[in-house]
Amino acid sequence: MRSFHLPWFRINTKTDSTKITQSLFVLFGIFFLQTVLAADPVVIKFSHVLAASTPKGMAAEKFKELAESYTKGSVRVEVYPNGQLYKDRDEMVALQLGAVQMLAPSLSKFGPLGIRDFEIFDMPYMFPNKTTLYRVMDGKIGANLIAKLESKGIKGLAYWDNGFKQMSANKPLRNAEDFKGLKMRIQSSKALDAQMRVLGASPQVMPFSEVYAALKNGEVNGTENTLSNFQSQKIYEVQKHMTLSDHGYLGYAVIVNKTFWEGLKPDIRAQLEKAMAEATRYERRIAQEENENALEKLRATGKTEIYILPNESRRIWQQALLPVHDQFAEVVGRGTIQAVYKIAAEVEKEEKLNKDNNSSAKAKK
Numbered sequence: 396m397r398s399f400h401l402p403w404f405r406i407n408t409k410t411d412s413t414k415i416t417q418s419l420f421v422l423f424g425i426f427f428l429q430t431v432l433a434a435d436p437v438v439i440k441f442s443h444v445l446a447a448s449t450p451k452g453m454a455a456e457k458f459k460e461l462a463e464s465y466t467k468g469s470v471r472v473e474v475y476p477n478g479q480l481y482k483d484r485d486e487m488v489a490l491q492l493g494a495v496q497m498l499a500p501s502l503s504k505f506g507p508l509g510i511r512d513f514e515i516f517d518m519p520y521m522f523p524n525k526t527t528l529y530r531v532m533d534g535k536i537g538a539n540l541i542a543k544l545e546s547k548g549i550k551g552l553a554y555w556d557n558g559f560k561q562m563s564a565n566k567p568l569r570n571a572e573d574f575k576g577l578k579m580r581i582q583s584s585k586a587l588d589a590q591m592r593v594l595g596a597s598p599q600v601m602p603f604s605e606v607y608a609a610l611k612n613g614e615v616n617g618t619e620n621t622l623s624n625f626q627s628q629k630i631y632e633v634q635k636h637m638t639l640s641d642h643g644y645l646g647y648a649v650i651v652n653k654t655f656w657e658g659l660k661p662d663i664r665a666q667l668e669k670a671m672a673e674a675t676r677y678e679r680r681i682a683q684e685e686n687e688n689a690l691e692k693l694r695a696t697g698k699t700e701i702y703i704l705p706n707e708s709r710r711i712w713q714q715a716l717l718p719v720h721d722q723f724a725e726v727v728g729r730g731t732i733q734a735v736y737k738i739a740a741e742v743e744k745e746e747k748l749n750k751d752n753n754s755s756a757k758a759k760k
């Protein structure tokens with residue numbers, strides 16, 4: 396009688412075939428488990444154009460950390476900052492082709508994709524505060540916008556924040572007339588183009604990565620951006636004046652390739668959604684702090700004179716820029732503009748009520 400000895404079981408050729416079949420099942424099971432455990436992780440290439448030290452850069456790293464931990468290594472997130480993989484113009488195409496899986500472009504960069512509705516976020520002086528903004532992003536308007544991406548093979552996962560924009564040039568920008576004749580760099584948004592034209596400036600669309608050099612060599616004379624973007628790009632080295640005007644907003648949509656996303660196993664997708672929700676809370680918290688820190692750092696350089704636009708001038712700027720809302724009503728939706736005005740008015744009313752309640756509570760003490 397012949398027999399085979401293996402470390403964990405013995406097969407006797409005379410034993411019945413059931414035993415052999417069972418043993419083969421065990422062997423196959425072990426092999427299968429080993430294969431699954433050794434399977435390559437799903438790779439998410441997350442490309443963006445900012446420095447790693449910006450709110451977007453830090454939140455991308457936070458997402459990586461959470462996603463890899465929640466999926467227990469089944470997903471690997473590779474973050475590529477500073478446009479090292481793709482610049483503004485190319486990153487959307489790269490996402491649609493599946494060369495990268497995740498991006499967080501500025502909301503002003505969806506126009507060239509054929510979705511102009513996002514330009515609601517570019518309307519000057521449309522959002523008086525962050526509360527209004529978050530209600531718009533996290534409510535029906537934000538959801539409708541995100542849904543429009545699907546026809547382009549893109550899935551939107553979250554809105555990330557940066558902040559309100561300021562103006563800069565090599566001359567003081569105190570009055571709306573001061574913009575006349577200046578070549579101002581803008582992102583690829585027709586609404587931003589209209590905003591600069593209303594001010595009498597000549598708008599120049601340019602990728603973010605080229606702004607510093609273009610300001611330095613005089614290709615453009617000025618620009619608009621958030622404080623953290625001004626600071627991280629060292630724009631203070633090439634701009635002598637900045638006006639804190641808060642005239643517009645800059646935020647992001649975190650987007651993924653739709654086919655890739657829908658092809659993920661449901662449990663993996665759920666963990667990634669959880670990681671994204673947490674990274675979004677983190678991002679919105681630090682965006683405010685980073686812009687405040689950036690202002691201090693900009694002041695400390697002593698290279699750019701910072702002018703705080705007085706309320707009276709702000710009203711004049713607002714009046715000058717208001718025609719852009721009407722001009723773009725057909726593009727972004729008249730109903731959407733009205734809905735944002737309504738949300739802003741509700742927020743203002745609530746804030747006033749809170750203020751009154753606080754002062755009467757203080758008076759009672």
Ligand code: SIN
Nearest residue numbers: 444445501582603620
């Ligand atoms: C960004 O914040 O991602 C870039 C914004 C810009 O192009 O000015």
